Amino acid sequence: MHFDCQERYPVASQHPLAHNIDYTLVPHEIIAQRIRELGETISRDYAGQEVVLVGVLKGAMPFLADLMRHISVPTVIDFVALSSYAGTSSTGVVRFQKDVEEPLEGRHVIVVEDIVDTGLTLHYLLQTLSLRNPKSLEICCLVDKPARRKVQVSPKYLGFTIPDRFIVGFGMDYEEHYRNLDFIGVLAPAAIAP
Numbered sequence: 001m002h003f004d005c006q007e008r009y010p011v012a013s014q015h016p017l018a019h020n021i022d023y024t025l026v027p028h029e030i031i032a033q034r035i036r037e038l039g040e041t042i043s044r045d046y047a048g049q050e051v052v053l054v055g056v057l058k059g060a061m062p063f064l065a066d067l068m069r070h071i072s073v074p075t076v077i078d079f080v081a082l083s084s085y086a087g088t089s090s091t092g093v094v095r096f097q098k099d100v101e102e103p104l105e106g107r108h109v110i111v112v113e114d115i116v117d118t119g120l121t122l123h124y125l126l127q128t129l130s131l132r133n134p135k136s137l138e139i140c141c142l143v144d145k146p147a148r149r150k151v152q153v154s155p156k157y158l159g160f161t162i163p164d165r166f167i168v169g170f171g172m173d174y175e176e177h178y179r180n181l182d183f184i185g186v187l188a189p190a191a192i193a194p
């Protein structure tokens with residue numbers, strides 16, 4: 001089960017970055033509740049077992065930090081760094097900048113991502129990690145933007161399905177800014193460099 005986000009919430013006017021955000025797509029309280037549910041579901045699915053969460057830097061950082069605190073089975077965290085974006089568009093070329101440090105063979109691995117857009121990043125990452133022979137390999141993703149999919153990727157654990165808008169906040173950036181917003185917002189066109 002996941003939430004289809006179509007609503008537009010106002011941006012809290014006191015927020016210093018409010019003038020750069022058109023509207024809030026997912027308020028903080030709804031994100032927090034959904035992450036709690038995802039953590040509880042993962043805890044049930046992996047009862048009695050250990051999971052290795054592989055966060056995809058940098059965007060997944062706040063999601064992983066919150067998610068892991070709602071997982072009650074033994075949990076190990078690790079990170080990879082991949083990049084395919086420049087400005088607001090994907091270059092389509094995935095670069096592997098940092099590998100995991102943990103061995104993955106025979107372990108239950110969950111890749112934790114902030115967003116699946118074209119799917120190229122996760123497709124590449126899953127192909128690469130599956131060669132390490134994990135016992136299981138799943139995806140937990142905060143938001144899915146299915147309208148832009150180029151390759152088939154289906155997260156088992158998904159927070160929200162969103163429309164085709166350029167979103168920032170809760171780890172997601174525009175030119176490295178806005179990751180620190182505690183909500184997911186749609187960037188105002190005027191805030192995007194021509």
Ligand code: PRP
Binds near residue numbers: 058120
């Ligand atoms: C973003 C996001 C995903 C990827 C999704 O990463 O965090 O990893 O793009 O896009 P895709 O489905 O089209 O491949 P980005 O390269 O912007 O790096 P970041 O996490 O450091 O922001």
